[in-house]
Amino acid sequence: MIDCVENRLLTSRRGLLLGGSSFAAWAYLPKFARAAGGRDPRLIVVILRGALDGLSTVAPLGDPDYAGLHGSIALAADGAHPAIMLDTFFALHPAMPEFARMYRDMHAAVIHAVATPYRDRSHFDGQDVLESGYAGPGRVQSGWLNRALEALPRGERVSSGLAVGPTTPLVLRGNAPTVGWAPVALPQADDDTAMRLVDLYRHRDPALASALSQGLQLDKVASGDDMKPKGGNQVAQMRQIARGAAKLMAADDGPRIAALAFDGWDTHANEGGPVGRLAFLLGGLDGALAEFESGLGERWRDTAIVVATEFGRTARINGTDGTDHGTGTIALLAGGAVKGGRVISDWPGLKLANLYEGRDLKPTTDLRSVIKGVLQGQFGLSDRVLAETVFPDSASARPMKGLVA
Amino acid sequence: MARDSQAALVALNRFGFGARGGASGDLINAASDPRGFVKAELARPNGVLLEAPGLQSTPQLGQAVFAYQDQVKQAREAAKAAAPAEGAQQAPADQKPGLRRNLSLNAAATEIAGQMAETKPADNAAKPDAMQPGAAAPPAAKPAPQPLNVIQKTFRAEALARLQRATLVECGFTERLVVFWSNHFCISASKGELARIWAGAFEREAIRPHVLGRFADMLKAVEQHPAMLFFLDNQQSLGPDSRAGQNRKRGLNENLAREIMELHTLGVGGGYTQDDVTSLARIITGWTFAGRQGQLGTPGSFVFNANAHQPGPQMLLGKTYGPTGLAQGEAALADIARHPSTANFIAAKFVRHFVADDPPPALVARLRDVFVKTDGDLKAMAVALVDSDEAWKAPLTKMRSPYDFVIASGRLLARVPEDPGGYLSNLNLLGQPLWSPAGPNGFPDTSAAWAAPEGIKLRLDIAAQMGARLGNNIDPLDLLEFAAADAASIETRKTIERAESRQQALALLLMSPEMQRR
Secondary structure, three states: OOOOHHHOOOOOOOOHHHEEEEEEEEEEEHHHHOOOOOOOEEEEEEOOOOOOHHHHHHEEOOOOOOHHHHHHHOOOOOOOOOOOOOOOOOEOOOOOHHHHHHHHOOOOOEEEEOOOOOOOOOOOHHHHHHOOOOOOOOOOOOOOOHHHOOOOEEEEEEEOOOOOOOOOHHHOOOOOOOOOOOOOOOOOOOOHHHHHHHHHHHHHHHHHHHHHHHHHHHHHHHHOOOOOOOOOOOOHHHHHHHHHHHHHHOOOOOOEEEEEEOOOOOOHHHHHHHHHHHHHHHHHHHHHHHHHHHHHHHHHHEEEEEEEEEOEEEEEEOOOOOOOOOOOOEEEEEEOOEEEOEOOOOOOOOHHHHHHHOOOOOOOOEHHHHHHHHHHHHHOOOHHHHHHHHOOOOOOOOOOOEEOO | HHHHHHHHHHHHHHOOOOOOOOOOHHHHHHHHHHHHHHHHHEEEHHOOOOOOOOOOOOOOOOHHHHHHHHHHHHHHHHHHHHOOOHHOOOOOOOOOOOHHHOOOOHHHHHHHHHHHHHHHHHHHOOOOOOOHHHOOOOHHOOOOOOOOOHHHHHHHHHHHHHHHHHHOOOOOOHHHHHHHHHHHHOOHHHHHHHHHHHHHHHHHHHHHHHHHHHHHHHHHHHHHHHHHHHHHHHHHHHOOOOHHHHHHHOOOOOOOHHHHHHHHHOOOOOOOOOHHHHHHHHHHOOOOOOOOOOOOOOOOOEEEEEHOOOOOOOOOOOEOOOOOOOOHHHHHHHHHHHHHHHHHHHHHHHHHHHHOOOOHHHHHHHHHHHHHHHHOOOHHHHHHHHOOHHHHHHHOEEEEEEEHHHHHHHOOOOOOOOOOHHHHHHHHOOOOOOOOOOOOOOOOOOHHHOOOOOHHHHHHHHHHHHHHHHHHOOOHHHHHHHHHHHOOOHHHHHHHHHHOHHHHHHHHHHHHHHEEEE
């Protein structure tokens, strides 16, 4: 099998946008963000597109059926690349030593056997549900994070180095104004030409006028920064975009709330076990989390990162040493604000009768409860706003308590 | 006259790739008979095929990859055997004597490679080509260019042939249809070496012959093409009860089966279940391509491997398909192609591409009926679209995709690309790398996707580059006549007239709503 990552054309920005990731953030500070003496909470949502194999990332080594189902790619507590035991039952993929360290320091947590309300297996619908926050697909105008922002009192506009990214993740799209950042490596049109074009658009094409104005304004502030793309592989790019995003978010007037997406988790064939394709990607995710920690500096203390994916993968490996589209998976939390050091799970078991439709890890926790718990802990959003606006018709998915310290 | 120019704009921009500059007279020709102008291309059935000297077939290209990989492996082993210091300085594999013979490189690719090797960064800036990428990076930072391998050379030759075709054709309706279907049935070159070398051949062999033919034929050609089988992993999928499945303890991979139904035919919500996905996956086990050893057939060609095929009848969408081997899957695909959900899904996607992000339901229904009544005759559907009132009355609100933008700019400037490099890097920058979408659902087809702030800003930067390089030699107001004539708005005309330089005027023209919307 040819390693597809090595064969990507890593030309300037494209690698970041399509090969790896995209980043966007809220354009305003929440009003309370700099309240004297209080917390200054930050929230970062990381979407893993393609459906992460939760059973390979946080493996239930204590479940007697795990090793048989995951077969050739199952993790084990021994061998050349032993999984990292998180408790007596669950073990973390060995490609994630940074997350393991955060976990030991009580600043990282795992929620296992989790899923959105979506129960079919289309990536695109699954991502719509994950990011829109609606109970079903087809509602793609706005994302739950954006609606959560709308519920916050809007403070002053952030002004530090931001440029609007061409691919704002759906989770952050909506009425609340957002911005993004992506490194640029192209000589820029001069101001005069740009202003003339804005003027033409104002008269003839208001939508383009607004888009270009935003692009120009934010591009300018970011220039002179050292956030140029440096090439390298996908893992390096995941780290790089996290480093850039952390730098923006660490600033006093930087955004407090951001979302980014990493692609490439659809491991149908030759997924690999302790080493291999998934290990490679998890290493990139682990590096990105570490970059956030170091880049946010003192702000890390008030930060929570939520890592989520559209659904899980089959409990049993398929015929090509990979896994097909499934249901239950994991969510990860990391950050100084996270009350960590735990795997939170109502474990359903992997016996055939306990699998969802006889093939997938059965979800026992609603992902919306996890996210609501974090939103409530970080920003104090009420049960009602969370159940009606942020995640419409989700009263049954109660916010999980105690996720944030 | 104004109305005719407006209709000409619809003919050239909505249906085609924009008016060509120079002496083409495209806008005038289109204005005199807009519908006829668009349909004229459909009457030239061979105009859809793409044959250029040196472009090779899928098996030939597959064999070139196998040979290349063998050479790389041998070189690595030889290096290992020799002293480590020498190994580090070995020549790239495809420069080794004897290899070129095996790879039978095509003339175009060789020529491009030659140009690449000789082009120095400093020359790039001086070269008056609109889309040279050289200026995008500081020359000093550029390392000496590595010689291209056969995969890169082929990709560039295929890209060049497609870019030249799109730049040269009269209206571009047929080419737009090719791009539409190629994106509908997309593969991604980033999957691996085989996908990269096959990306162009896949379009030439599986898409183009059927763009004015039948949907069912295109579907079969696509799903049996080695590039698709590789892209969606079917070449590795084994029937669990097949002889190979039993021997090798490997089995089913449902990736291709799912995307056939979700993305290629029925559409999500089109009435299939997980059981249908698994069933179709079983039905198409054994659909693969012959490997380098050639035990199953000519290396790199589609083969049905009966040893890997799941034996027995299969139930799919309520119908039982008997154990007829290859014919089992072909019968299933033929039925799926005729399924009412497929007609709906295809008609809506087609209208969304050509008319509006929110496709008018009446037009969708009409095209769906044509699709059903003609048993998926894609030419009939295209004609019905051109004959509709909606396609001519709807305002030009669609945003040109990055591909549309670079092609339309090249056409207006009457510059036939001689090297694909600048085009490819601009497409990468703008988020639409050629033949390399991020997922099997292809590139997005809505204005929202392409009119985002950063994307527009980047387009402006690229347009400014083109203006700086080419503005000297052109009259922007003449170009505006070619592009839109009296369908151009007063504001656009004034903006161009008042520009401080020809360079700036050209950048503004390329970015004007007349050039960005279709």
